[in-house]
Amino acid sequence: MTVKVLHPGLLTTIQDLGRYGSQKYGVIVSGAMDSFSLRVANLLVGNDEGEGALEITLFGTTLYFEKDSLIAITGGDLLTTIDGENAPMWRPILMRKGSVLKFKSAIKGCRAYLAFAGGIAIPKVMDSKSTYLRAGIGGFKGRALQKEDTFECGELNELNHSLVQQLEKLNGHFTWAVNYSALINLKSSQTIRVLKGTEFNRFESKSQLTLFNGAYSITTQADRMGYRLEGPALSLAEPFELLSESVTYGTIQVPPNGQPIILMADRQTTGGYPKIGQIISADLPSLAQLQPTSIIQFKEVTHEEAFMELLKKEHIIDEIKMAIHFKRTY
Amino acid sequence: MSNRNLGASMKPLGDSALIVQLGEGISPSIHELVNNLSVLLNNHPFEGFIESVPAYNNLTIYYNPVAVHHSQINKEVHHARLTPFQKVSAFMEELVQQTRKNKFHDKRVVTIPVLYGGEYGPDLEYVAQCHSLSVDEVIQIHSEGDYLVYMIGFAPGFPFMGGLSEQIATPRKETPRLVIPSGSVGIAGKQTGVYPLETPGGWQIIGRTPLDLFLPAISPPTLLQAGDKIRFAPICPKEYDHYKEMKL
Numbered sequence: 001m002t003v004k005v006l007h008p009g010l011l012t013t014i015q016d017l018g019r020y021g022s023q024k025y026g027v028i029v030s031g032a033m034d035s036f037s038l039r040v041a042n043l044l045v046g047n048d049e050g051e052g053a054l055e056i057t058l059f060g061t062t063l064y065f066e067k068d069s070l071i072a073i074t075g076g077d078l079l080t081t082i083d084g085e086n087a088p089m090w091r092p093i094l095m096r097k098g099s100v101l102k103f104k105s106a107i108k109g110c111r112a113y114l115a116f117a118g119g120i121a122i123p124k125v126m127d128s129k130s131t132y133l134r135a136g137i138g139g140f141k142g143r144a145l146q147k148e149d150t151f152e153c154g155e156l157n158e159l160n161h162s163l164v165q166q167l168e169k170l171n172g173h174f175t176w177a178v179n180y181s182a183l184i185n186l187k188s189s190q191t192i193r194v195l196k197g198t199e200f201n202r203f204e205s206k207s208q209l210t211l212f213n214g215a216y217s218i219t220t221q222a223d224r225m226g227y228r229l230e231g232p233a234l235s236l237a238e239p240f241e242l243l244s245e246s247v248t249y250g251t252i253q254v255p256p257n258g259q260p261i262i263l264m265a266d267r268q269t270t271g272g273y274p275k276i277g278q279i280i281s282a283d284l285p286s287l288a289q290l291q292p293t294s295i296i297q298f299k300e301v302t303h304e305e306a307f308m309e310l311l312k313k314e315h316i317i318d319e320i321k322m323a324i325h326f327k328r329t330y
Numbered sequence: 331m332s333n334r335n336l337g338a339s340m341k342p343l344g345d346s347a348l349i350v351q352l353g354e355g356i357s358p359s360i361h362e363l364v365n366n367l368s369v370l371l372n373n374h375p376f377e378g379f380i381e382s383v384p385a386y387n388n389l390t391i392y393y394n395p396v397a398v399h400h401s402q403i404n405k406e407v408h409h410a411r412l413t414p415f416q417k418v419s420a421f422m423e424e425l426v427q428q429t430r431k432n433k434f435h436d437k438r439v440v441t442i443p444v445l446y447g448g449e450y451g452p453d454l455e456y457v458a459q460c461h462s463l464s465v466d467e468v469i470q471i472h473s474e475g476d477y478l479v480y481m482i483g484f485a486p487g488f489p490f491m492g493g494l495s496e497q498i499a500t501p502r503k504e505t506p507r508l509v510i511p512s513g514s515v516g517i518a519g520k521q522t523g524v525y526p527l528e529t530p531g532g533w534q535i536i537g538r539t540p541l542d543l544f545l546p547a548i549s550p551p552t553l554l555q556a557g558d559k560i561r562f563a564p565i566c567p568k569e570y571d572h573y574k575e576m577k578l
Contacts, residue, residue: 020392023383024368025552026482026526125546135486135527137546198341198349243356244483244490246383246390248347269383270483278344281395303413306345307395314396 002066003116005149009061009103011224014120014139015265017050019128023269029249030130030138033111033224033265033288036183037075039317041115043324044072044092044178046159049317051119052129054145056112058291059105061145063114069095069153070117070164074178076109076186076289091177094167109186109289117164118154133224133266159325166327174327183316185286189295192283195306197252197275199242207234211252211276212300216260220292224266227287229296233258234276247271250279250287252298264288282309338426340419346395348415350422351388356492360387361480365557367422367429376421377401378414384556385481386490393418437478439559442524442539444473444515445570450538457500457517457534469564471495472536477522477560487526487543487552491560494522506532513538515562526552540565540573 005012015038018031032038032055039049054061056078073080073089080087081102087093089112095101103112122129122140131139140149156164167173200208216231234254247253251263253273260276265288279287280301290296301309339351350367353360364384371382371391378397383390395414403421412420446469447454458468477493484490499520507530510516514525516533525531526543543553554560565573 021381022486022551023381023392024482024556025550026484026486026488027546027551028486126549126551135544135546195342195344198343243386244481245385245388246343246347246349248343248392250344268484270385270481275343278342281345303342303345303415307399307413310345310395311399 002150002152004064005145006064007062008145011057012061012145013055013131014052015055016052016129019126019130022126026269030132031265034075034285036285037113041072041074041113043321045070045115045117046163053113053115056103061103063101065095065099068097071095072115075112076106078106078112079104091174094172110291116153117160118156121152121154186289191297191299193280193301194277194298197277199274200276202236204237212298216296218292218294222292226264227262229260242272244270244272250284251275252277280306282313342415347392349388349390353387356386364389366434370429376403437559441561441563443565444537444539444562445565446537451536453534454536460500468498471498473562473564479554479556479558481556485527489554494520500534502532506530540570
């Protein structure tokens with residue numbers, strides 16, 4: 001099936017779960033900002049959870065379907081319509097040939113994920129379909145989608161096919177949907193859980209308290225690379241020079257001006273600013289759904305808690321996976 | 331190698347990565363440990379291992395905590411109550427011990443041809459003036475040095491190298507250039523490096539190599555890797571063009 005871009009929107013890129021294995025060469029990971037929503041979108045259409053899908057930012061993306069297609073929309077609510085009618089989210093939808101899918105603008109969250117049965121037929125670069133914008137590789141020709149771009153979806157597997165057949169019988173849509181509320185938080189003000197960073201103890205004790213007592217807002221300088229925050233300044237007990245070393249998704253680093261920066265999916269592989277905190281993996285997808293001006297309150301947790309929270313979320317995704325396999329059998 | 335370099339400490343980088351710290355500061359002997367540990371780990375990965383990233387004096391290990399949780403990566407330890415971080419730490423402790431016993435291959439030496447000065451090295455004269463040297467002396471000092479790639483970061487294939495002579499160490503430009511072409515060879519303080527991609531930057535640019543440092547279509551995708559020894563070889567414009575033509 002072929003999909004044509006009528007309007008690319010603010011920033012629409014192809015992402016999967018990221019390009020791992022090449023960070024030692026300076027190649028960034030990229031991948032979906034909200035990986036839980038990407039995985040669920042893929043599962044809902046019968047794909048492997050790590051297939052490439054579209055990450056649609058805030059508003060404006062409009063797509064024309066030249067053939068019947070099985071899709072699913074997850075993540076932030078961007079007031080999506082199919083030929084002007086509200087499109088359901090978090091469930092498989094059969095798009096009819098000639099219909100138009102439009103993402104108007106975000107009313108909840110920041111990024112929507114659109115998965116296509118069979119995935120998106122583009123070559124992998126270094127084992128990933130994720131778009132690496134700065135190096136111009138991966139994704140759709142190494143760049144964000146533009147007007148008039150067209151792409152094909154991949155071959156359907158058995159599960160893709162049986163979901164299509166089920167939907168044909170039901171006039172194109174299921175009555176059920178995934179309840180995402182235990183998986184991601186789409187509120188505009190959130191408590192985000194944090195582990196102490198590698199240089200936490202190098203900060204003055206007042207700053208150590210401030211991180212967890214103060215509130216920080218996300219500035220307009222927030223993109224796939226990082227979120228610059230604004231709030232009570234954080235300072236080191238005494239200045240020291242840190243050699244460049246690895247940083248990762250969710251690292252909270254503090255440059256000399258004292259305003260923290262959270263590193264996101266397109267972060268560089270290494271950095272030299274002191275790291276005061278590290279956001280737990282279970283909360284990264286919710287963080288990715290926050291828009292500029294949102295308020296964050298950091299809460300310290302232990303490693304045991306961080307891991308239990310991740311296990312909980314992985315369990316929910318496992319249940320969704322099993323439910324999809326179950327649906328096709330009757 | 332002094333004894334204090336032999337201890338390794340493990341620190342978590344969140345819930346899905348840990349940093350094995352093998353010493354402090356910048357020295358070839360600590361870095362050799364880092365690199366050897368990385369090689370050993372990649373040859374003997376544990377279940378749930380994703381990748382490792384060497385830096386000056388530490389190695390970062392990325393892992394899937396759920397996969398580590400369900401695995402038995404170290405038979406001698408009873409893992410039931412250990413967190414994934416503790417399990418990976420125990421595994422890495424053992425690997426650090428083995429690293430010290432193993433013999434490793436010699437380092438690769440990579441020669442990078444450089445056309446110094448002119449439009450490709452607009453800051454070469456400034457560097458010479460700074461140190462009351464002639465342009466030729468700067469070229470000679472830069473190309474006679476033995477350099478070690480400590481790590482790759484900042485951009486794909488960008489080497490953080492040690493070994494620049496103090497004689498030509500030069501501070502960054504006060505105002506960074508908006509565009510530095512790929513292949514540019516620069517100096518920033520006591521560092522020298524090569525830009526793999528066109529980016530903004532504040533380094534003093536003294537020349538350009540016709541070689542590509544980032545090669546996304548092949549594996550490994552970069553000309554240089556951590557642990558490589560580097561030499562710069564001066565070339566003339568004709569040779570530069572010849573290299574460029576060979577690539578087409």
